[in-house]
Amino acid sequence: MEIRSREFKERAVFAIHDASLQQALGKAAYGFVGKRALQVAELPEFEQLREEAKNVKNHILEHLDHYLERYEQAVVAAGGQVHWARDGEEARRIILDICQRVNAKTVTKGKSMVSEEIDLNEALIEHGMEVVETDLGEYIIQLAKEPPSHIIAPAVHKTRDQVSDLFEKAHGGPRKTEVPELVDEARRVLRDKYFRADVGITGGNFLVAETGSSIIVTNEGNGDLTQTLARVHIVTSGIERVVPTLDDATLFLRLLARSATGQETETYTTISTGPRRPDDLDGPEEYHVVLLDNGRSKMLAGRFRDMLRCIRCGACMNHCPVYGAVGGHAYGWVYPGPMGSVLTPLIKGLDVAYDLPNACTLNGRCQAVCPVKIPLPELLRELRHLQHQQEIGPAMQRRALKAWQFVATRPKLYHAVEQVAVRVLSALARRGRIRRLPLASGWTDARDLPAPAGRTFLELWQGKRGQR
Amino acid sequence: MNPRDAILQSVRAALNRGPLDETQRGALDARLPQHTRPAQDEDPLARFVRKFESRAGTVARVADLAAVPAAVDAYRERQGLPPRAAIGAALRDLAWPAGWTIHHGPAGIDEALSVSPSLAGIAETGSLMLAAGPGSPTTHNFVPDDHVVVLEANRIVEHFEDAWTILRARPEGMPRATNIISGPSRTADVEQTIQLGAHGPRRVHVILVG
Numbered sequence: 001m002e003i004r005s006r007e008f009k010e011r012a013v014f015a016i017h018d019a020s021l022q023q024a025l026g027k028a029a030y031g032f033v034g035k036r037a038l039q040v041a042e043l044p045e046f047e048q049l050r051e052e053a054k055n056v057k058n059h060i061l062e063h064l065d066h067y068l069e070r071y072e073q074a075v076v077a078a079g080g081q082v083h084w085a086r087d088g089e090e091a092r093r094i095i096l097d098i099c100q101r102v103n104a105k106t107v108t109k110g111k112s113m114v115s116e117e118i119d120l121n122e123a124l125i126e127h128g129m130e131v132v133e134t135d136l137g138e139y140i141i142q143l144a145k146e147p148p149s150h151i152i153a154p155a156v157h158k159t160r161d162q163v164s165d166l167f168e169k170a171h172g173g174p175r176k177t178e179v180p181e182l183v184d185e186a187r188r189v190l191r192d193k194y195f196r197a198d199v200g201i202t203g204g205n206f207l208v209a210e211t212g213s214s215i216i217v218t219n220e221g222n223g224d225l226t227q228t229l230a231r232v233h234i235v236t237s238g239i240e241r242v243v244p245t246l247d248d249a250t251l252f253l254r255l256l257a258r259s260a261t262g263q264e265t266e267t268y269t270t271i272s273t274g275p276r277r278p279d280d281l282d283g284p285e286e287y288h289v290v291l292l293d294n295g296r297s298k299m300l301a302g303r304f305r306d307m308l309r310c311i312r313c314g315a316c317m318n319h320c321p322v323y324g325a326v327g328g329h330a331y332g333w334v335y336p337g338p339m340g341s342v343l344t345p346l347i348k349g350l351d352v353a354y355d356l357p358n359a360c361t362l363n364g365r366c367q368a369v370c371p372v373k374i375p376l377p378e379l380l381r382e383l384r385h386l387q388h389q390q391e392i393g394p395a396m397q398r399r400a401l402k403a404w405q406f407v408a409t410r411p412k413l414y415h416a417v418e419q420v421a422v423r424v425l426s427a428l429a430r431r432g433r434i435r436r437l438p439l440a441s442g443w444t445d446a447r448d449l450p451a452p453a454g455r456t457f458l459e460l461w462q463g464k465r466g467q468r
Numbered sequence: 469m470n471p472r473d474a475i476l477q478s479v480r481a482a483l484n485r486g487p488l489d490e491t492q493r494g495a496l497d498a499r500l501p502q503h504t505r506p507a508q509d510e511d512p513l514a515r516f517v518r519k520f521e522s523r524a525g526t527v528a529r530v531a532d533l534a535a536v537p538a539a540v541d542a543y544r545e546r547q548g549l550p551p552r553a554a555i556g557a558a559l560r561d562l563a564w565p566a567g568w569t570i571h572h573g574p575a576g577i578d579e580a581l582s583v584s585p586s587l588a589g590i591a592e593t594g595s596l597m598l599a600a601g602p603g604s605p606t607t608h609n610f611v612p613d614d615h616v617v618v619l620e621a622n623r624i625v626e627h628f629e630d631a632w633t634i635l636r637a638r639p640e641g642m643p644r645a646t647n648i649i650s651g652p653s654r655t656a657d658v659e660q661t662i663q664l665g666a667h668g669p670r671r672v673h674v675i676l677v678g
Contacts, residue, residue: 024659027659031656045506052504062483065487066493066496134667136658137655156660160659183655184665187665190667194667212642219655220654220655220666221610222666225610225611225667228610239475248501250628267653267654268649269647270648273642273646276644277601277644279601279602280600280644281602282606283644283645293475297481298482300483
């Protein structure tokens with residue numbers, strides 16, 4: 001999708017005033033956060049697993065080349081094919097070539113954030129293929145012609161009423177209004193697509209080097225129908241998703257469902273190893289894996305390596321007060337919330353995603369719930385630092401910071417300025433609050449600024465010392 | 469340079485080293501992960517049933533394999549289904565009721581009921597492990613509204629790692645598809661409301677044998 005992160009501020013304001021969105025977000029935050037907390041309380045080993053998961057991911061990243069090569073060998077041994085793509089353009093080309101070679105007309109898709117990252121649907125549709133998202137949430141937003149607003153609950157921003165409207169428009173009446181009726185209708189419509197599909201595309205939560213398998217985790221079973229009924233199965237995955245063994249995958253599986261949806265386990269965990277065997281009665285005739293780099297190997301080099309531990313659970317956004325207020329679309333690209341605010345500038349550029357690292361209160365909830373202990377606030381602060389170094393962002397802000405630096409590194413000057421400032425501010429205050437402040441209307445338009453005490457902390461402190 | 473080599477080179481450049489030597493690779497291949505397994509203080513069979521039922525799965529217990537067809541028939545009647553089923557060929561030798569129409573092929577779009585064998589039950593989460601093969605087509609696990617799974621009680625293991633040991637011991641190696649199934653298909657994509665039977669089976673019924 002076209003990146004629109006530059007419009008973060010405008011879209012955030014719009015989102016805050018969108019009553020339907022606020023209604024949907026309110027429900028989601030309550031559900032995800034509460035259910036996760038219950039699951040974590042049920043598992044005394046949870047903290048231990050987080051620590052182990054962090055360490056195993058670090059081990060994998062340290063030896064990523066080896067595990068990728070082992071994985072490739074095992075896929076080939078199982079009769080599958082591995083394709084390597086440096087960027088989105090290469091990945092699209094590979095997938096398009098496979099689809100065209102098998103003369104694909106209908107392509108079904110399980111949920112894949114990588115396919116969003118590489119703008120896959122548009123490319124296939126442009127070449128005359130019917131592309132059908134089968135995850136219910138993805139299906140809803142495909143009908144709405146919108147990008148996902150959450151990495152595991154892509155239609156979390158939609159209310160039931162809006163889904164009713166979309167389904168009525170797409171499937172004809174009578175308009176369904178209850179959740180069971182809506183789910184049934186999607187089931188019926190998509191059933192036919194699975195059976196007609198030529199190519200089925202899924203993501204890969206984990207790629208297992210030991211066995212050459214891809215693992216997907218779903219609740220609906222849509223990914224399984226997608227990959228079982230199509231003639232060709234294509235897995236799209238980032239290079240960082242490889243794990244050495246099934247036992248390592250298990251460590252992450254124990255954390256994934258609990259962190260993501262607050263479930264002990266999802267309904268379906270499927271381990272796919274190669275195409276249909278000679279005596280099999282069903283399953284795809286071809287099995288392909290597209291391994292995408294798209295900036296990941298570069299990320300491995302520096303201080304952002306920690307971000308490659310991400311298992312895409314969405315816990316960080318579920319617990320983020322900023323995401324909770326503005327929803328996923330404001331972030332303007334595929335990955336929203338704290339993990340997106342780190343990934344988007346790294347993949348798409350510090351300048352086009354300027355606002356994202358700055359739209360963070362550094363409250364640290366994301367880091368506290370991250371199953372692989374990614375220090376998200378630190379990474380976001382690091383991005384701000386880089387932006388400043390590279391002189392990206394409002395010139396006014398950089399000048400202000402420079403001025404502050406000049407003052408703050410000269411204690412006498414600092415105290416003098418401070419003494420003036422607190423006196424001016426307390427003179428402006430009425431009953432302890434400042435209702436309007438020139439140059440700070442961004443703050444005072446929406447709320448009052450508490451007035452300072454009239455004297456600086458140092459003055460008060462010295463006063464107290466004098467009393468002793 | 470082709471994309472594969474370019475990516476591997478970029479990875480190594482980021483790691484500030486060249487390719488690993490044979491000794492290093494051998495050490496990585498010999499690595500045996502020993503991760504924490506959640507403690508269980510419960511009989512595995514009891515735990516399996518409790519966990520599976522907690523996600524809207526149902527369980528019936530019979531004494532031996534010969535009793536399976538009658539148990540499936542009782543389930544079928546309870547659900548008001550016609551006497552038709554897709555039955556995994558691994559179960560073909562059981563004495564299925566004479567009046568039934570059965571087949572062992574892949575599930576068709578209108579398939580209502582299927583019966584599958586399972587490789588293991590995992591007590592940790594109350595999950596079934598099914599292996600694709602000619603005796604157990606994968607479509608049986610996802611297409612019908614009602615999925616009946618036959619699980620022998622002595623195949624219930626404590627943890628996922630134990631289930632992987634079973635997979636590794638298979639002479640034919642990894643199945644093409646290994647399906648870990650923890651209950652009926654579900655979605656919460658409309659307003660976080662849990663709804664069963666999203667795309668896969670609306671009901672999953674385990675017949676526990678022994």
